[in-house]
Amino acid sequence: MGRGREISLAPHPPPATGRGREISLAPHPPPAMGRGPANHPARSIQSIAAELGNLRLFLLLLETPSGFAIFSFPGVLLYLPDAIESIWAYFSEDYKARKILLLKEFRTFDDKSSAINLCTGVNKKLTKMILKWRRPGQKLAVGKPEYKTIIETSLKIPCLCDEAVMEVTWGVKNLMRRLVPKEKSGLTKEDCLxxxxxxxxxxxxxxxxxxxxxxxxxxxxxxxxxxxxxxxxxxxxxxxxxxxxxxxxxxxxxxxxxxxxxxxxxxxxxxxxxxxxxxxxxxxxxxxxxxxxxxxxxxxxxxxxxxxxxxxxxxxxxxxxxxxxxxxxxxxxxxxxxxxxxxxxx
Known part of the structure; x- marks a missing residue:
């Protein structure tokens, strides 16, 4: 039995048809999505992917012990009907995480508090890092509600910070040493909470x-x-x-x-x-x-x-x-x- 789940955007084949008492084990279409814990509207995975179009890859801005990292990942992951229950499993082992997550850049910051805060917004170094990888209209997931407020106000970039995003953030932190190998500082116990x-x-x-x-x-x-x-x-x-x-x-x-x-x-x-x-x-x-x-x-x-x-x-x-x-x-x-x-x- 294989570990983990695969995200597939391919159409589901129709059930087999035949005469008599038929056994049909063909995959069923995905159920309509209700407004789940992540508070997303009811849509199918296919419709979400179509809506996201070429911007179906989201960015994740993650604060690390000594700086910030930017990753790309499939945004549809956040809209799965069971997102809150299933996202963590993609991050149980690093080989699974690498199937859906790509490190774009990691930078250390001497003073992270000055890089992004409510008073001064986002400094030039972090702004340049974000804009280097973000495409127009692309959504940015962040691990802290205050970062969402600051970035949306300062850079006018739409951000996500909900329960599903927090599951992704937890997963990356769980595998920090393997996913961000240049981060030499270790996480504290508080960082993993x-x-x-x-x-x-x-x-x-x-x-x-x-x-x-x-x-x-x-x-x-x-x-x-x-x-x-x-x-x-x-x-x-x-x-x-x-x-x-x-x-x-x-x-x-x-x-x-x-x-x-x-x-x-x-x-x-x-x-x-x-x-x-x-x-x-x-x-x-x-x-x-x-x-x-x-x-x-x-x-x-x-x-x-x-x-x-x-x-x-x-x-x-x-x-x-x-x-x-x-x-x-x-x-x-x-x-x-x-x-x-x-x-x-x-």
Missing amino acids: PMSEGLKKVLSRYGFDDVKPEMINERIIVTACALFDCDSTEKKHSACLCCFGGLIKGVSGIDCEDWGLLKLATALKVIFCPEEVGDYHEMLSKDELSKLVDDAHKYTCNIGKVLGVMVYKEMVSAHEVRTKEKILLGHLVMEAKEAYENGKGK
Whole structure:
């Protein structure tokens, strides 16, 4: 199972059509976006990309310990329907971040407070740095609300500073040493606060509600991302597998209402490959397995069994990885808590 998510602006193919009881696992169009936490209007990813046009790449102005850095990244990332929950996962490891983020320039400043402040605005050095990379109409994401006010007032450049931008900022800071190698000064604990909201939600979903930002380390982030990927795999296949459950009831008369997604995926594999002998008894009863094998020929589909088997394999992999990584995350959190408590006592 691959880690992370890919941002694709390509149109989704239409579902396969055929006769009889058809199994359709073709990708569904993205759902309409509601006004999410980042307070963006309801639009599809394609319409957002079309609206952004050639300016779909946004700039990020990030304050570092000794200066400022400018990055470019796909602006659509901020408008995904689950942006607050998913952005952090792009920054769990540096190779993922480099797929979406490009460092344009980094400069040190002897006095950062004079580079940008409410009284004097933006000084010449930082202004030149920003204007060097910004194209007319291009949006600039900033990590502090006061920077948004100052830049919009002084330079008349439209800026973004919302929850989604803060997730990107957290991610870059998390990988500062790798993404800004010329930055030799280290981040303080305060620089890494607050914790990513998306990471916090994953930890909470797996029962770790009391993890403090100071406890977060690289291994916890990578392990939490593995669990996030498992959740994303289930979410990706959930709709089609639930529809498949209704199809099973109609064709084979088996009530699947209480079945989990893994059991539905197992039934899908049996129907696509009835001739294969597999160890399905942990998921399916003897009667269920026998009925599905006998009725396999009644299910008609045009997509072939490759996609159906792929769904099954991805679901099995997600289940196995989740089981292993959840245990590991528990150990890592326990170690981090002990280290944190011992540090407080010194």
